[in-house]
Amino acid sequence: MQKTAITAAEIAPVLANRWSPRAYDVNHTISQHEQLSILEAGRWAPSANNAQPWRYSLATRGSELHEKIVSALTGFNQAWAPTASALLVISMVNQKADGTPNTGALLDVGLTAQNMSIQAEELGLSAHMMAGFVHESMRAVLELADNLDPVLVISIGKRADASVLEGPAYEREIAPRTRFELDEIVLHGKP
Numbered sequence: 001m002q003k004t005a006i007t008a009a010e011i012a013p014v015l016a017n018r019w020s021p022r023a024y025d026v027n028h029t030i031s032q033h034e035q036l037s038i039l040e041a042g043r044w045a046p047s048a049n050n051a052q053p054w055r056y057s058l059a060t061r062g063s064e065l066h067e068k069i070v071s072a073l074t075g076f077n078q079a080w081a082p083t084a085s086a087l088l089v090i091s092m093v094n095q096k097a098d099g100t101p102n103t104g105a106l107l108d109v110g111l112t113a114q115n116m117s118i119q120a121e122e123l124g125l126s127a128h129m130m131a132g133f134v135h136e137s138m139r140a141v142l143e144l145a146d147n148l149d150p151v152l153v154i155s156i157g158k159r160a161d162a163s164v165l166e167g168p169a170y171e172r173e174i175a176p177r178t179r180f181e182l183d184e185i186v187l188h189g190k191p
Contacts (some may be wrong), residue, residue, distance in 0.1 A: 001021075001159065001162055001173070001176075002017065002065070003017075003019045003162065003176070004016050004017055004178070004179045005017075005019075005177060008145045008182055009142075014118055014121050014122050015118065015170045016119060018118060018121045018127075019177055020124075020127070020128035021126045021130065021159045021160075021173060022080040022081075022103070022128065022137065022165060022169050022172065022173050023080070023083075023159060023160040023161060023162050023163075023164050023165050023169075023173055024084045024085065024126075024155070024157035024158065024159065025083075025084060025085075025157060025158040025159065025160040026084040026160070026164075028085050028087040028157055028158035029060070029061075029085060030060060030086045030125070030156060030157065034120075034123050034125065035058060035060075035086065036055070037119055037123060038083065038116050038120055038123070038125075038156065039116075040058060040119075041059070041091075041115040041116050041118070041176045042056065042112040042115050042116040042119075043096070043112075043117030044115065045057050045108070045111040045112040045114070045115040046108075046109060046111055047108040047111065047112075048104040048107070048108060050055070051093075051096075051102070051104075051108065051119050052108070053092045053102055053105040053106075053109070054090055054091070054093075054108060054109050054112045055088040055090070055091045055092070055093065055094060055148055055187050056088060056089070056090060056091075057088070057090075057091065057142050058059045058068075058086060058087075059086065059087050059088075060085065060086050060089050061082070061083070061084060061085050061086065061087075061157075066082075066086070066087055066142075067082075067161045068140070068141040069087045069089060069141060069153065070082050070087070071137070071141070072134050072137040072138040072141050073130065073132060073153065074132040074133055074134060075132070076132065076168070076169070077130050077133070079154075079182075080165060080169050081128075081130070081153075081155050081168055083157070083160075083164075084128075084155035084156060084157040085125075085156055085157035085158065086155075086156045087153055087154070087155055087156070088116070088153065088154040088156060088188055089138060089142060089150055089152070089153050089154075090109050090111045090112060090113055090150075090151050090152050090153075090154070091142065091144055091148045091149060091150045091151060092105040092106065092108070092148065092149055092151050093105060093147055093148060094147055094148065095147050106151065109151045109152070113129055113152060113154060116154060117129065117152075117154065117171040120156050125156055125157060125158060126156070126157065126158070126159045127154050127155065127156050128154065128155045128156070129153070129154050130152060130153045130154075130155065131151075131152050133150070133153055135150055138153075140152040162174050
């Protein structure tokens with residue numbers, strides 16, 4: 001299934017074609033090269049003062065860690081995420097070196113996650129970002145130090161036909177992609 005974005009001006013194909021599926025090919029195994037490529041894309045994301053406050057926990061389907069990450073997901077995500085070839089949890093360093101809160105870290109985590117999802121798309125894979133998980137459970141699953149907070153989980157794999165899903169997951173999978181129009185979100189400097 002292709003859901004190319006309909007845009008007011010042309011954007012890079014890798015951006016126009018990226019969307020967040022829930023249907024994954026259970027026969028696809030993510031290669032070591034694909035894993036490294038996605039991690040490298042994340043590593044090279046911009047960050048405030050080059051602090052790089054992201055930390056990654058990568059688990060491939062069939063591993064004990066993959067199952068534990070799934071167990072920390074909430075409701076709807078537990079229904080479809082287990083079929084992903086890999087689950088990647090991004091955690092952030094929540095304090096600066098001087099012990100003060102790292103208030104810009106969430107933006108940096110968003111940038112590294114975006115780089116990773118675009119790299120997955122470039123590799124012919126798909127990525128779906130999820131915030132639906134029990135934070136304390138994920139912290140325990142990953143045995144995170146106090147200075148790390150789990151922020152999001154990204155499912156990665158090969159897209160499958162929507163027919164592998166049922167109910168609300170199927171309905172969301174086949175729904176068209178939508179975004180607010182530019183006139184609704186550009187407050188100043190409209191072209």
